[in-house]
Amino acid sequence: MLEMRLYLAQRISAAILAPLVLMHLGLMVYAIQGGLDAGEILARTRGSLFWGSSYALFVIAVAVHASIGLRKILHEWLGWRGALLHGFSWLCLAGLLFAGLRAVAAVVLP
Amino acid sequence: MKAHRKQPLYLAFLLHRVSGLALALFLPFHFYVLALSLQGNQKLDSFLHWSQLPLVKFAETGLVFLLAIHLLGGLRLLALENLPWSNAQKNYAAIAVASAFFVALGFLLRAF
Amino acid sequence: MSSSAATSSTGSIAVSVWRGDARHGNFQLFQVPQQPSQTILDVVTWIQRHADPGLSYRFACRVGMCGSCAMMVNGIPRWTCRTHVNKVLRDNRLTIEPLRNMPIIKDLACDMSEFFDKWKQARGQFEGSSTRDQQVAALSPGLPRRRIADAATECINCGICYAACDVVSWNRDYLGPAALNRAWSLQNDERDCAGEQRLRAVAGDAGCHQCHAQQGCATYCPNELNPTASIAGLKRMVSQAWFNKGLACHPGKKCGLGKRHA
Amino acid sequence: MDYQTLKTDILILGSGGAGLFAALHALQANPDLDVTIAVKGLLGKCGCTRMVQGGYNVALSPGDSVERHFMDTINGGKWLPDQDMAMRLCQTAVTRVQELENELGCFFDRNDDGSLHHKAFAGQTFDRTVHRGDLTGIEIISRLMEQVRALPVNMMEEHRALALLPSRDGDALAGVLMVDMRSGEFRVVRAKAVLMATGGGPTMYRYHTPSGDKSMDGLAMALRLGIGLRDMEMVQFHPTGLLAGRDTRMTGTVLEEGLRGAGGYLLDGNGERFMLNYDADGERATRDIVSRGIYAEMRAGRTTPNGGVYIAMSHLGAEKVAQKFPGMVKRCADCGFDLAGGRVEVVPTAHYFMGGVVVTPDTRSRLPGLFVAGEDAGGSHGANRLGGNGVANSTVFGGIAGDEMAGFAAGQGTWADIDEDLVSAAIDESMSPLRRAKADINSIRDRLLDLMWEGVGVLRDAQGITRAQTQLADLKSELLASGIGDANRVFALSWHDWLNLQSLIEVSEVIAAAALSRENSRGAHYREDFPEVGSLEESYFTIARSEATGLKVERRPVEFSIVKPGESLIQDD
Numbered sequence A: 001m002l003e004m005r006l007y008l009a010q011r012i013s014a015a016i017l018a019p020l021v022l023m024h025l026g027l028m029v030y031a032i033q034g035g036l037d038a039g040e041i042l043a044r045t046r047g048s049l050f051w052g053s054s055y056a057l058f059v060i061a062v063a064v065h066a067s068i069g070l071r072k073i074l075h076e077w078l079g080w081r082g083a084l085l086h087g088f089s090w091l092c093l094a095g096l097l098f099a100g101l102r103a104v105a106a107v108v109l110p
Numbered sequence B: 001m002k003a004h005r006k007q008p009l010y011l012a013f014l015l016h017r018v019s020g021l022a023l024a025l026f027l028p029f030h031f032y033v034l035a036l037s038l039q040g041n042q043k044l045d046s047f048l049h050w051s052q053l054p055l056v057k058f059a060e061t062g063l064v065f066l067l068a069i070h071l072l073g074g075l076r077l078l079a080l081e082n083l084p085w086s087n088a089q090k091n092y093a094a095i096a097v098a099s100a101f102f103v104a105l106g107f108l109l110r111a112f
Numbered sequence C: 001m002s003s004s005a006a007t008s009s010t011g012s013i014a015v016s017v018w019r020g021d022a023r024h025g026n027f028q029l030f031q032v033p034q035q036p037s038q039t040i041l042d043v044v045t046w047i048q049r050h051a052d053p054g055l056s057y058r059f060a061c062r063v064g065m066c067g068s069c070a071m072m073v074n075g076i077p078r079w080t081c082r083t084h085v086n087k088v089l090r091d092n093r094l095t096i097e098p099l100r101n102m103p104i105i106k107d108l109a110c111d112m113s114e115f116f117d118k119w120k121q122a123r124g125q126f127e128g129s130s131t132r133d134q135q136v137a138a139l140s141p142g143l144p145r146r147r148i149a150d151a152a153t154e155c156i157n158c159g160i161c162y163a164a165c166d167v168v169s170w171n172r173d174y175l176g177p178a179a180l181n182r183a184w185s186l187q188n189d190e191r192d193c194a195g196e197q198r199l200r201a202v203a204g205d206a207g208c209h210q211c212h213a214q215q216g217c218a219t220y221c222p223n224e225l226n227p228t229a230s231i232a233g234l235k236r237m238v239s240q241a242w243f244n245k246g247l248a249c250h251p252g253k254k255c256g257l258g259k260r261h262a
Numbered sequence D: 001m002d003y004q005t006l007k008t009d010i011l012i013l014g015s016g017g018a019g020l021f022a023a024l025h026a027l028q029a030n031p032d033l034d035v036t037i038a039v040k041g042l043l044g045k046c047g048c049t050r051m052v053q054g055g056y057n058v059a060l061s062p063g064d065s066v067e068r069h070f071m072d073t074i075n076g077g078k079w080l081p082d083q084d085m086a087m088r089l090c091q092t093a094v095t096r097v098q099e100l101e102n103e104l105g106c107f108f109d110r111n112d113d114g115s116l117h118h119k120a121f122a123g124q125t126f127d128r129t130v131h132r133g134d135l136t137g138i139e140i141i142s143r144l145m146e147q148v149r150a151l152p153v154n155m156m157e158e159h160r161a162l163a164l165l166p167s168r169d170g171d172a173l174a175g176v177l178m179v180d181m182r183s184g185e186f187r188v189v190r191a192k193a194v195l196m197a198t199g200g201g202p203t204m205y206r207y208h209t210p211s212g213d214k215s216m217d218g219l220a221m222a223l224r225l226g227i228g229l230r231d232m233e234m235v236q237f238h239p240t241g242l243l244a245g246r247d248t249r250m251t252g253t254v255l256e257e258g259l260r261g262a263g264g265y266l267l268d269g270n271g272e273r274f275m276l277n278y279d280a281d282g283e284r285a286t287r288d289i290v291s292r293g294i295y296a297e298m299r300a301g302r303t304t305p306n307g308g309v310y311i312a313m314s315h316l317g318a319e320k321v322a323q324k325f326p327g328m329v330k331r332c333a334d335c336g337f338d339l340a341g342g343r344v345e346v347v348p349t350a351h352y353f354m355g356g357v358v359v360t361p362d363t364r365s366r367l368p369g370l371f372v373a374g375e376d377a378g379g380s381h382g383a384n385r386l387g388g389n390g391v392a393n394s395t396v397f398g399g400i401a402g403d404e405m406a407g408f409a410a411g412q413g414t415w416a417d418i419d420e421d422l423v424s425a426a427i428d429e430s431m432s433p434l435r436r437a438k439a440d441i442n443s444i445r446d447r448l449l450d451l452m453w454e455g456v457g458v459l460r461d462a463q464g465i466t467r468a469q470t471q472l473a474d475l476k477s478e479l480l481a482s483g484i485g486d487a488n489r490v491f492a493l494s495w496h497d498w499l500n501l502q503s504l505i506e507v508s509e510v511i512a513a514a515a516l517s518r519e520n521s522r523g524a525h526y527r528e529d530f531p532e533v534g535s536l537e538e539s540y541f542t543i544a545r546s547e548a549t550g551l552k553v554e555r556r557p558v559e560f561s562i563v564k565p566g567e568s569l570i571q572d573d
Ligand SMILES: Cc1cc2nc3c(=O)[nH]c(=O)nc-3n(C[C@H](O)[C@H](O)[C@H](O)COP(=O)(O)OP(=O)(O)OC[C@H]3O[C@@H](n4cnc5c(N)ncnc54)[C@H](O)[C@@H]3O)c2cc1C
Pocket: D013, D014, D015, D016, D017, D018, D019, D038, D039, D040, D041, D044, D046, D047, D048, D049, D050, D051, D052, D053, D054, D055, D056, D057, D159, D160, D161, D162, D197, D198, D199, D200, D209, D210, D211, D213, D214, D215, D217, D218, D254, D351, D352, D373, D374, D375, D376, D387, D388, D389, D390, D391, D392, D394
């Protein structure tokens, strides 16, 4: 029943992502005015519990969501299976979590 | 493209997949850029500066479109799977594409 | 009485027909006279009767009831006995191939065994509890579950949905739209009592969760069935069972959905 | 020529209602048996049971009774049915429908209160036809097919039975020779019991309804073994087959009875109604009367461009028609016709074969080991089959055959010996068209279909039948001298076309002989030179047999074992 669990994980993570992405999109359209500026971004995020936890949640959800998604594509389009597929999925998850959380830390931690 | 694939809902599937794939490939890069701020604001800023280039702005618009269409397409799928069946799937898919397009347009207009 | 001929031909069609077997093959071109009333099956029949007696294909009922005659027509899976040539003719050309996603036997005839094996794997057969000596269950046709079951029933096992689905091509184990559609109908049949086992069968790794809602199945099903909706229903049913631990499991045994119950 | 030999306890030929029910029941009766189904198409996807539209007759409605169903069957059959078979049919139909619902999962249409819906069907004194919309056969055969495919049966799909093989001593049936149509390889299946359920199918007429795989193979094989066939003159015509030209396979397929019932008009080539000239009920008269009316118009030359008549529904309101008959309207539209708003050409079309092998009510033929059920068996319908009794007949007797064969096979110690010379001869004969130069098989088929339609069709007389007999003899020699121009046996449709024609011509000869022998008009058989029904008390049926000297047709008195003409089992009648 692995596939059913992956399905559930992907749908649940998608549901978590939806509001976060919506927010992100809104922010992007809003913030792009006048160009992006590191100071502006960091001023908003540094030390903010709200932004910190939102981004952390985003990273966890997207890591789960995207690694399952990629797994599916690799299986269906490239025929990957077995240990290769498993290994890649875990690696993907770990990589995204690591890179994502590091980025969150970078913009949030004072 | 094979003929049996040329129907709106297959194209919607394909768009969802391609956008998801593109987003997933872009994600590590995105994280990398943000992580630059670990090395100080200037590093990030010098990078964000680069993003003033029109070409980059167009590329970013593309990303916004992909994110929006993947979001809306994903919502359509969640609804399809979890709500009572609706026969208006083609309409929903079309609405998703149109809305994503407008979001991206909004982004582009504000970017310049 | 003579059979006066209103069947005068109105031109000719260039028909590319796939010839070959499981290992190799290629297209062969035939010129077929066009008739006012002419289905794709008639085109294929004309070729076999008048141009090449060696052409192989399959049909039985001639009227859209047996689901034996499906082929790829201009790249789209169709029941050939009910597809009028005019509906699909483009620039006076036709391409006819065997159904996708099934092993080819010869020319236009393919092997449907896998399709039916999967039907069985999805537990696509009724398992009731009453017998032939009992009266037929009194069931109002308006009951909500009955309506759902009915809506998914009129399948002729033609394999068109199976040929239209790319997931089947990408994942040879995928049970496919027709089998899952049948399972969904049975899951809503008040008289059936194998719901639990069937739910496990369709929740397996080759089951309903493989569907990406490509909807080729529903788009091309000649009987206007909607396997997409059925599969979505199954996904919901499995999720519900999983969350509610609603699947009564044998005590102490690991149930099919991977949870252990006391 | 090499062939493979297999052994099984029970071999079933055909996967219609009769074949599939037999398999199911045989395994239910004795799960240790080895059961094999060989079928010309894909299992459950060929034959006519799938094509059943109207429904299934069963006395389940409050107020109805098995006796009433029986009386309707006897009256409908013009007192020719084998009464014990007809009674068995009506009785067992009740259990069978409950079995279809409760054990196999069929769901027939319901009334609002949840009880079974029974609809009216022509020729019956009670509304007793259960159905699923107008696609009853799909429901029945799909559910049966699922059950059988889930059982451990050996499936020999796309295997054509070529010859019944008697034991070396000739006392029993020992097996069947078949060809694997996919590979062209020959197989002999030795069996303790064989069910012939190949479904008859009068496809030797210019217009016909049955599926393309049916070509009277079963009856032709039985005939070659010298087995007696009864009621062979009884070919039922459906009045309204679609007429769309000669070169389309959809010509002949049924436009449903309900169209006329609902008030549809039949119009001649000039657009005039004509049925009222033949019967006070007009278009709503019974199948045989309407068929004869249309045929007479056609013979008088008042025809449509393709040589038939029109059915018109539009006066009832195109939208209403489309709503009431969505299946028919869509089917016509797919073929390029507008049934709801325009006119569609129709023609009487050969639909069902009442004749068949002489059997007992428990499906045994005279040859031990050979069981026959479904449309291949004669007796239950006599001169005319009631709409709704066809699928009842095949499912009832198929089930009975399964039960009987299970007992019979278990009682046989071992397999009877096969005569290898017979096998070689049969293989050699079937391969003969592959060896000969290409001839015009299509023209042979066309001529066969025409001559049967014209000579032994809806209206018959001695002169026409005799002419047809001469033509049949010629056609047979022509076929036997013809080749198909392709020696490849792999999925060789043209080869099978030839073999189909062989069966059809052989059985056509019997139909003609039996039709000549019956010098009165009953049910489906109408002799213009003998238009009278004849004395009911002295009713006889025909039995035809192939003997060394040629075909022999005998008349046998009908045994009124349950009810005599003039009597009824129902009090108030
Ligand atoms: C269009 C149509 C509508 C009908 N509507 C009704 C109705 O409403 N009500 C009703 O009661 N009856 C109806 N009938 C009649 C009914 O369908 C048949 O009487 C009944 O289904 C016959 O069942 P069967 O099992 O004997 O044969 P079938 O279902 O015809 O099956 C015969 C089987 O034998 C196989 N076979 C043939 N030759 C060979 C061979 N040489 N070797 C191996 N296998 C072979 C065939 O492929 C097929 O699988 C209708 C018939 C038609 C054609």
